[in-house]
Amino acid sequence: MILKSIYIENFRNHKQRFFEFKDGINLVLGKNASGKTNLLEAIYFCICGKSFKARDVNLINFESDYFKLEASIFQNDFEYKVFCYVDRLSQKRIMINEKKVNKLSELIEKFKFVYFEPDSTELIKQDPKVRRRFLDMEVAKIYPHMIKTFQDYQKALMSRNAFLKSYDKKDIIDVYDVELSKLGYQIAKKREETIKKLSEATKQVWYEVFEDKSTIDLVYRPSIESSSQEEYYNQLKKQFEKDLNFGFTTKGVHRDDFDVLINQKSAKEYASEGQIKLACIAIYLASAKLFERSVLLLDDIFSELDDEKRKNVLGLCRDYQAIITSAEEKESLISAGLIKDDINLVQL
Structure with missing residues (x-):
């Protein structure tokens, strides 16, 4: 382009x-x-x-x-x-x-496209929702059909949460659980694929552009660990009583995150301000290598x-x-x- x-x-x-x-x-x-x-x-x-x-x-x-x-x-x-x-x-x-x-x-x-602004250097330190938004944009650029999947998941999530707030019949929630599991599993797999590609590209920028000898890795942190849609569904079901008490869905891809590791330690917890800034810039520049x-x-x-x-x-x-x-x-x-x-x- x-x-x-x-x-x-x-x-x-x-x-x-x-x-x-x-x-x-x-x-x-x-x-x-x-x-x-x-x-x-x-x-x-x-x-x-x-x-x-x-x-x-x-x-x-x-x-x-x-x-x-x-x-x-x-x-x-x-x-x-x-x-x-x-x-x-x-x-x-x-x-x-x-x-x-x-x-x-x-x-x-x-x-x-890749867009970088000064606030982008806060990617690692900000709330998980900021990292999810960034990752989902990368997923959408690689797999444009996933935009509708993201939208459908949000609709299903809102419906399930509304049901939890006005709990009536227990059997009805299974309709939402099936839909949420199907969409959530699809999103989790695409996020995982994307973060692996982005991690490899980030390493290239880290070593070649910033000439940093330390290691850097991006690791996906799903709130529901699953290797199949059925397993995702079963994990969601286990949360029902807790979700009912809180009145919202406590686990799912809407709660996922990814971690940035420098020398195998969480950058958010252990890296210096300078390393965090360079890591954020490296991640944004690396996203250009995905296309x-x-x-x-x-x-x-x-x-x-x-x-x-x-x-x-x-x-x-x-x-x-x-x-x-x-x-x-x-x-x-x-x-x-x-x-x-x-x-x-x-x-x-």
Whole structure:
């Protein structure tokens, strides 16, 4: 995937802007509050159909009634024209080559991307739900059909929880248990497959980019250990009395997590702040290796690294299309040896 250009109208602080990008590294320079992150958010919206941090209507420029985005994306020698429109009446329209997109999975299936922001370095320290959200996005990018499985699981979970709160007939809950077991087992298996791939890719980045000699591993931690749908069902059944007392489903893939181990010890518990930050960056960069061709959207990643590691990150980025933002002055980056002739500079 190569993002060739994007036109932005009334999106955040961008009234009317047109940006062109090249294959390889694109370095977006600008002072704080100049719109660097907003540019990445606009790109993200085009390839994902939503923002990574705000409701659609809140993306509209304060002085406007709508926003519009137009992106040109090349993939497998074919050009996709992506059009996005949202107004203050919450009307939303996304089109690819003038054909309406009905499901966001259509975008995720076509366009592969990695998005990194400074908050991403908190991945290891944050709540399990943050890691689940990250992992499920990786699963969805590899297996787009799983998006519906995630949605169906949430519906089944809500139905089971509602039943637990208004318990009436014990035999009825088996309907929910069967459905939850089927969907939960599917999700657990795909998460496990994905975390294994991501763990291997993270090791490559850890050793090659950060030149760290310690070991790093990603390990899936399911709340229900099972080797079959039947076993998952039986484990869920064992929780019934506890679930009834609490009024919600206490175990299942909605409670799963994954652990990051450095030298076989939990990074969250034993690693230094510096190691945790590098591990988080390594995980995000490694996710690009799971796909044949993805675009890297890296917001202010330089601020987390010293000059040598910055150079190594840029070396990895040369294998992809990367759009990297920085608040540093151009002269400072040149003196650090970070700006080469093959880097496309975009000044805000």
